[in-house]
Amino acid sequence: NAGVMQNPRHLVRRRGQEARLRCSPMKGHSHVYWYRQLPEEGLKFMVYLQKENIIDESGMPKERFSAEFPKEGPSILRIQQVVRGDSAAYFCASSPGFGGETQYFGPGTRLLVL
Amino acid sequence: DAKTTQPPSMDCAEGRAANLPCNHSTISGNEYVYWYRQIHSQGPQYIIHGLKNNETNEMASLIITEDRKSSTLILPHATLRDTAVYYCIVRFILTGGGNKLTFGTGTQLKVEL
Numbered sequence: 001n002a003g004v005m006q007n008p009r010h011l012v013r014r015r016g017q018e019a020r021l022r023c024s025p026m027k028g029h030s031h032v033y034w035y036r037q038l039p040e041e042g043l044k045f046m047v048y049l050q051k052e053n054i055i056d057e058s059g060m061p062k063e064r065f066s067a068e069f070p071k072e073g074p075s076i077l078r079i080q081q082v083v084r085g086d087s088a089a090y091f092c093a094s095s096p097g098f099g100g101e102t103q104y105f106g107p108g109t110r111l112l113v114l
Numbered sequence: 115d116a117k118t119t120q121p122p123s124m125d126c127a128e129g130r131a132a133n134l135p136c137n138h139s140t141i142s143g144n145e146y147v148y149w150y151r152q153i154h155s156q157g158p159q160y161i162i163h164g165l166k167n168n169e170t171n172e173m174a175s176l177i178i179t180e181d182r183k184s185s186t187l188i189l190p191h192a193t194l195r196d197t198a199v200y201y202c203i204v205r206f207i208l209t210g211g212g213n214k215l216t217f218g219t220g221t222q223l224k225v226e227l
Contacts, residue, residue: 004157033214042201043158045214056214091157093215102148103215105157 002027004094004106012112019079019086021109025094032075033093033103034067043091049075050097082113118202123222126196132189134221136202139183145206147178148215149187151198158201158217161187192225199223 005024013019025032034046048056049069060067064082069075079086089110093103119137126132138147148163162169162176164185169176175188189196201220206213 035215035217037155042217042219043152043215045216048214059214089155093158102160102163104160105150107157108155 004029004092004104006090006092006106006109008109009107010110010112012114013082014114015083016081019082019111019113021077021079021090021092021111022074023077023092023094023106024074025092026104028096029094029104030097031095031101032069033095034075034077035091035093037089037091037108039088046077079111082111084113087111087113118204118218120200120202120218120221122219123224126189126192126223126225128193128225128227129191132192132196132223132225134187134189134200134202134223135184136187137184138202138204141182141204142206143182145204147176147182147185148203148205149174149176150201150203150215150217151196152201152220153195153198159198161200192223194225194227197223197225 004026007022032049035043037043045059047060047067052071064080066078089108091105091108093105095101095103146163146165149161150158152158162174164176178185199220199222201217203215
């Protein structure tokens with residue numbers, strides 16, 4: 001049973017470019033969460049999505065960041081016009097939804113903005 | 115979610131039990147205690163969770179005090195691979211759906227020979 005998959009594992013972007021991070025939840029999971037971990041800091045919640053719906057985006061920066069979880073395909077975290085402060089590890093987690101809410105994490109995407 | 119307090123670091127000899135404490139004195143009756151660990155910047159790994167009763171699985175045991183104001187994660191026979199940051203998280207679970215995990219600073223466990 002494959003776990004949560006994230007790609008790419010490492011991403012390098014120059015300031016002003018766009019970054020797209022993908023997350024495929026575990027099989028049978030319909031809930032996806034994105035977290036960000038800045039260097040030497042703990043994980044911070046960004047957004048919680050179910051299929052085609054954003055449930056809680058209280059941790060998302062107001063500008064340049066967006067997330068989606070379409071009916072088909074992976075969840076996407078999109079960062080437009082990246083800045084150096086966006087350099088971090090971005091982790092995706094998934095949970096089954098009804099009846100089982102333990103979140104299982106992927107290996108993360110390390111974003112480096114030059 | 116209730117705030118948790120953990121010691122910043124602990125050491126443990128390989129083969130010994132590692133007992134990691136967590137205080138959550140403001141926990142409410144329907145909040146669960148979750149434990150995750152993060153090994154050197156990898157994705158957090160789920161360990162165990164509980165509500166009132168003590169729990170055990172293949173990885174660890176979770177002991178929750180009767181008043182639920184504190185808990186202890188026990189790794190019965192620590193190995194070098196258990197060196198990681200351990201996070202204790204108190205979390206309210208919404209009916210029919212989940213909600214976010216609030217990570218604190220955790221406990222850096224170092225297992226040594």
